[in-house]
Amino acid sequence: MEKSNGLRVIMFPLPLQGCLNPMIQLAKILHSRGFSITVIHTRFNAPKASSHPLFTFLEIPDGLSEAEEKNPDVNLTITLLNQRCVSPFRDTLTKLLQPADSETEGAKERITCLIDDTQWIFTQSLAKSLNLPRLVVSASNVSFFLGHFSIPQLRPLTYLPLQDSEKDDPVEEFPPLRKKDIYRLLDGESETLDALLNLIYKTTKASSGLIFVSCSEELDHDALIQARQDFQVPIFAIGPSHNRFTASSTSLLAPDETCIPWLDKQEDKSVIYVSFGSVATIKESELLEVAWGLRNSEQPFLWVVRVGAVVGAEWIEAIPEELMERLKEKGKVVKWAPQQDVLKHRAIGGYLSHNGWNSTAESISEGVPMICLPFVWDQMLNARFVCEKWMVGLHLENRIERNEIDRAIRCLLLEAEGEAIRERMKLLKEKVGASLEENGSAYRSLEDLVDQIKSF
Ligand code: UDX
Secondary structure (H helix, E strand, O other), rough: OOOOOEEEEEEOOOOHHHHHHHHHHHHHHHOOOOOOEHHHHEEEOOOHHHHHOOEEEEEOOOOOOOOHHHOHHHHHHHHHHHHHHHHHHHHHHHHOOOOOOOOOHHHOOEEEEEEEEEEOOOHHHHHHHOOOOEEEEEOOHHHHHHHHHHHHHHEEEEEEEOHHHHHHOOOOOOOOEEEEHHHHHOOOOOHHHHHHHHHHHHHHHHHOOOEEEEOOOHHHHHHHHHHHHHOOOEEEEEEHHHHHOOOOOOOOOOOOOOHHHHHOOOOOOOEEEEEHHHHHHHHOHHHHHHHHHHHHOOOOOOEEOOOOOOOOOOOOOOOOHHHHHHHHHHEEEEOOOOHHHHHHHOOOOEEEEEEHHHHHHHHHHHOOOOOEEOOOOOHHHHHHHHHHHOEEEOOOOOOOOOOHHHHHHHHHHHHHHHHHHHHHHHHHHHHHHHHHHHOOOOHHHHHHHHHHHOOO
């Protein structure tokens, strides 16, 4: 931990679990390098200030009604937040930038920049008008960030039914996605998304730099080269470094801490961890297929079912009592887990994952091989990377069926193919770990970022 350098960074996370985690992770990294941190945040999904006593938190009203907060349409939530946070954010930021009273502690510090999410599209012009440099954070990996700007152009592809013969065709504009992935990715995404993407592109290009907190040269080399050409702004790829900092205290839901003592009782690399993240939902019939798949595999499991994740149900009441009794013989079902601690645990042998980028990066950081069941957005691309580029996982190709799940779990935990996957994951973990060491690519990129922030 370096001593204070007299500089303060203002951070403004997007209030979604998958975006909050990398932003707070970055705040921890910058704080360890001597920067003071102020987090401006919405009331909706506010981070827990008490978990980060060294940061200053300032809440702004976001104008979301209770019904709007519960709306599962993430793009709509982002659009509304971008409309309703404009004046409260402007007022708060302007006040912070006013010369401090010489008696106060803040008077000794200089505010260097704003760091916020690429999806905050109103902040670039505001920062410019206040003469404050703005850096942006992307929660995805570089390939997805680059490729997702081709969505408006790809949309017409999905107007015609997808023929069996073309399902696996590569999509040149959005590698390494296949045609069937584009159909799934765009399913339910309205054309209002296109305008949002256009603004994200423009405001990122106008920013002072782009940060990938959980990605590095080792994970996404070619896309980084392309992104530097396209955006012509400094791009920093500084991670993933989850295992270098204390596990996340940014959970919006209370993690069930009984997971760890339960894992302590299991054999090394014997448990399959199952979690579909903070956004994905499943049908009751799919819940039952997962339950049967886990039961039939006869392997120990730790399964996270978020409250609200099963459409039309409270929690897991659709699982018949008899099956539940049998599930309890081998496994544990919780509402939310301390995921980073879980993935770190010696008992975890595999992760049946939705492949959100944070979860994928956390799994790589801990060397845990995956079974991929992506649901939405960048998850499809992350799963292709895991299974086809790095070959550190098995792909379920959207088959939420008990036999497929049972087969994949056994293969990963018990068979030679699983052993080979585990070996490759071990090598990938080492490669990523080495990039964080002195003179590794992520290490150097972080040094560049720190220098850049100091230079503003
Ligand atoms: C969303 C999008 O769906 C995803 O595609 C995008 O990459 C980020 O935002 P989300 O479901 O939030 O993804 O997944 P992910 O990016 O993996 O983030 C989930 C975070 O919640 C992870 O950091 C994970 O450690 C944490 N988590 C998840 C827990 O702490 N406990 C849990 O039980 C489950």
